[in-house]
Amino acid sequence: MDASLLHALILGIVEGLTEFLPISSTGHLILAGSLLGFNDARGGVFFVAIQTGAMLAVVWEYRARLMRVDAGLWLNLAVAFVPAAVLGLLFGSLIKQFLFKPVPVALAFIVGGAVILVVEGRSRIARVETTQSMTWQDALKVGVAQCFALIPGTSRAGATIIGGMLFGLSRPAATEFSFLLAVPTLCAAGGWDLWHNRALFSADDLGMFAVGLAAAFASAFVVIRWLIRYVASHDFRPFAWYRIAFGVFVLAAVYLSLYPG
Numbered sequence: 001m002d003a004s005l006l007h008a009l010i011l012g013i014v015e016g017l018t019e020f021l022p023i024s025s026t027g028h029l030i031l032a033g034s035l036l037g038f039n040d041a042r043g044g045v046f047f048v049a050i051q052t053g054a055m056l057a058v059v060w061e062y063r064a065r066l067m068r069v070d071a072g073l074w075l076n077l078a079v080a081f082v083p084a085a086v087l088g089l090l091f092g093s094l095i096k097q098f099l100f101k102p103v104p105v106a107l108a109f110i111v112g113g114a115v116i117l118v119v120e121g122r123s124r125i126a127r128v129e130t131t132q133s134m135t136w137q138d139a140l141k142v143g144v145a146q147c148f149a150l151i152p153g154t155s156r157a158g159a160t161i162i163g164g165m166l167f168g169l170s171r172p173a174a175t176e177f178s179f180l181l182a183v184p185t186l187c188a189a190g191g192w193d194l195w196h197n198r199a200l201f202s203a204d205d206l207g208m209f210a211v212g213l214a215a216a217f218a219s220a221f222v223v224i225r226w227l228i229r230y231v232a233s234h235d236f237r238p239f240a241w242y243r244i245a246f247g248v249f250v251l252a253a254v255y256l257s258l259y260p261g
Helices: 003-018 025-036 041-049 051-061 063-067 071-099 102-120 136-150 156-166 171-196 203-230 237-255
Strands: none
Touching: 003 025, 003 041, 003 051, 003 203, 025 041, 025 102, 025 156, 041 051, 041 171, 041 203, 051 063, 051 171, 051 203, 071 102, 071 136, 071 171, 102 156, 102 237, 136 156, 136 171, 156 171, 171 203
């Protein structure tokens, strides 16, 4: 297999496995890309673009609900989408320039893991049991929480799920809304970044994108099905400890020059 296609396959699987878990897909892609030598400007655009494959897995899983005319749901998604979209347009290039590196990602892993442990350690009474019961104000709060995911290593899923729980959503409701919010967020981010940086690619790169998108779709679909069952009876502490351990490992590897910093 051509090296670029193999890299696309690996990165697509990494994207799909991590996008909807509170462990940061972008963070894992940056670290994996550094190991594969695909961490330049083209790599950064590719990381964002293949998230669309994971988004399509959500569309397929929730196709019946998304096809229904549900004005309340679409309003909530639109409201939640706006804050991160605005900040992403304003600061996206600076974030890529300074934070798309292993050390900032590792630090975000550790801090995010600590936040999850704190939130999971608090007693909570869910005010909103289902996404159908959400108001636009609930959606706006989740949208503000999603802004933290602009920092690579934070995790879009982690920010929206944990943020939703902090704002009174039940764990299943926060998880489902996080899935659904991925549709406009990832589609807009991937489309905008690819179009804005289209000069970096040629028709020869279509195969690479096709492999990455397909791998992201397949692996994300498996994770979505699994996570829906998981949140019914488990919390997110295991993911928090994974984040902390993985972040410490990356920092140690960079310090010992075992990993490109």
